[in-house]
Amino acid sequence: MAGRTVTARQDLKADPRWLLIQRIVESSSFARASRLSDFLLFISEKTLQGHDEELNEQEIGIRVFGRSANYPRSDDNIVRANASRVRQKLDEYFATTGRMERLRVSLPKGGYVPEFETVEPAPHGAIALDVPLVTPESSSKEKESASGKPKPRIKRFGAAAAILLLFTCLNVWILRKNYRFYQETRQKQNLLTNAQEDKLWALLFKPDEKTIIVPGDAGLNMYTNSAARIVGLQEYISGSYLNTPQAAPPPGFHGGGFPARRYVSMNDLEFANQLARLPAYRSSQVTIRFARELRFDELKRNNAILLGSPNYNPWVQLFDRNLDFRMEYNGKENVITIKNRAPKQGEPSEYLWFQSDPAQVGYALIALTDNLQNDGKVLLVQGTTGYGISTASDTLLNSELMDPVISAASQRNGTLANFEILLKTTFYKGGVAKAQVVAEHVH
Known part of the structure; x- marks a missing residue:
C-alpha cells in the first residue's frame, strides 16, 4: 500500500497522492460539499505527513467542524456521519469522473486514515470473456485427423463447436449492447441529478x-x-x-x-x-x-x-x-x-x-x-x-x-x-x- 510513504509539507504539491486528492475535491462529486472536501483534505494531509495517529473522531471534530475540545461525541455524530458521506462520494468519483485513475484512495469503515493503492483501470466498455484455449496436444491431434478421412465423431464435434461459437458471439453482442445502454442511462441519470442540484446556482x-x-x-x-x-x-x-x-x-x-x-x-x-x-x-x-x-x-x-x-x-x-x-x-x-x-x-x-x-x-x-x-x-x-x-x-x-x-x-x-x-x-x-x-x- 502506497499510503505509508511520508511526505514533508513543502513537498505535498509534488506528491501524486496529494494531487489525486486535489482532483477529487475539485470534481463535481465534492465541489458542492465543502465540509466533505475539508474533511478529506485534512485526513489526507495528516496521513501523507505521517501523523495518522492524530486522526481520531475528537481531533477531526475540533479541527474540521469547529467543535470545542470537550464536545459530547455521544450526542454529536457529525464526524461519523460525514465520514460515511466521504466514502460514498469517493465511490461516486471513481465510478464516474475518476474511473481511469490508476491511483485510488479509500476510507476504510470504522477509521479515519485514508488508504492509497495503485490499480490498473479497465478500458472503457471492455468485457472479459472466458474462451477455450487450444493446446499443442489438441492441435497435433487435429493435424493427424486432417491427413485421413474425417470421422463422423469429428463432424459432430465441428458442428457443435460452430453452434457454440455462434452462441458465444450472440451473447457478446447482447452484452455489449446492454452495457452501452446501461452507460448511456447512467450518464442521463447523472445529468438529471446534477441539473436538479445545480438549478438554484444556475439561476443565480x-x-x-x-x-x-x-x-x-x-x-x-x-x-x-x-x-x-x-x-x-x-x-x-x-x-x-x-x-x-x-x-x-x-x-x-x-x-x-x-x-x-x-x-x-x-x-x-x-x-x-x-x-x-x-x-x-x-x-x-x-x-x-x-x-x-x-x-x-x-x-x-x-x-x-x-x-x-x-x-x-x-x-x-x-x-x-x-x-x-x-x-x-x-x-x-x-x-x-x-x-x-x-x-x-x-x-x-x-x-x-x-x-x-x-x-x-x-x-x-x-x-x-x-x-x-x-x-x-x-x-x-x-x-x-x-x-x-x-x-x-x-x-x-x-x-x-x-x-x-x-x-x-x-x-x-x-x-x-x-x-x-x-x-x-x-x-x-x-x-x-x-x-x-x-x-x-x-x-
Whole structure:
C-alpha cells in the first residue's frame, strides 16, 4: 500500500497522492460539499505527513467542524456521519469522473486514515470473456485427423463447436449492447441529478448576467449592539448613524470609529469562498461588494446574494414585503424574533432567539426572491448569529437537505419558484450541530 510513504509539507504539491486528492475535491462529486472536501483534505494531509495517529473522531471534530475540545461525541455524530458521506462520494468519483485513475484512495469503515493503492483501470466498455484455449496436444491431434478421412465423431464435434461459437458471439453482442445502454442511462441519470442540484446556482450565476455577493457589515453589527437598535436602510445609505455618539471611537483612540470601518464576518467570507468553487460560478460575472458601498440601482438590474440579518445587512429590508418570514431585533432585551406572517397549519407565528438561552438554539433563514425589477433573483441568507450564517451556508451546499426544497419549488415548465426555509440548530462552543428544517414556504 502506497499510503505509508511520508511526505514533508513543502513537498505535498509534488506528491501524486496529494494531487489525486486535489482532483477529487475539485470534481463535481465534492465541489458542492465543502465540509466533505475539508474533511478529506485534512485526513489526507495528516496521513501523507505521517501523523495518522492524530486522526481520531475528537481531533477531526475540533479541527474540521469547529467543535470545542470537550464536545459530547455521544450526542454529536457529525464526524461519523460525514465520514460515511466521504466514502460514498469517493465511490461516486471513481465510478464516474475518476474511473481511469490508476491511483485510488479509500476510507476504510470504522477509521479515519485514508488508504492509497495503485490499480490498473479497465478500458472503457471492455468485457472479459472466458474462451477455450487450444493446446499443442489438441492441435497435433487435429493435424493427424486432417491427413485421413474425417470421422463422423469429428463432424459432430465441428458442428457443435460452430453452434457454440455462434452462441458465444450472440451473447457478446447482447452484452455489449446492454452495457452501452446501461452507460448511456447512467450518464442521463447523472445529468438529471446534477441539473436538479445545480438549478438554484444556475439561476443565480448566469453566464450573461452579473451577480453581486454582499457580505454583512460587521462594524454595523457592533454599532447595533452598542446603540441597542436597528439602523434603517435610509439611515444606512446616508451614513447619518455614523454621527451619533455610539459610532464615536473609544476615548484615547485616534482614528475612525468601528462602525465606519470595513469589517466583514469570517462566516460570510468562508461562504463566499465556497460559492466560488461551484461549477456554475463564473468569476468574470461575479462582484463582491461591501454592504456600505452597494448602490440601490445595483439591486434593480442584477442577481444578488445578500448575507446577514438586518443588524448586519440593512439591504435585506428592501425585500421584506415579498417574504413570509422576517427577523426583528429588540436591542434593549437582546432578543431576535422571527415573525411568521403566513403560518401554515402547525406552525407558530413567531420564533424567539435570546443569547442567554441555556439550550443554545439558533435559527437561520434562506429565501429566494425577485430583484427590484423582477427580472433577476436575490438569495437572502440570514442568521440569528454568525453561526446562523454557517448553518444556512452548510445547508445550501448540502444536496441531501436542499434537494427536497428544490424539488418542491420546481415548476412544470422547468422554472424555480421563490421559496423560504427556516432552519433550527443547536450551537456548541466552536460550531453548530446539523440543521433541521422547521418551515418551508414555496411561493
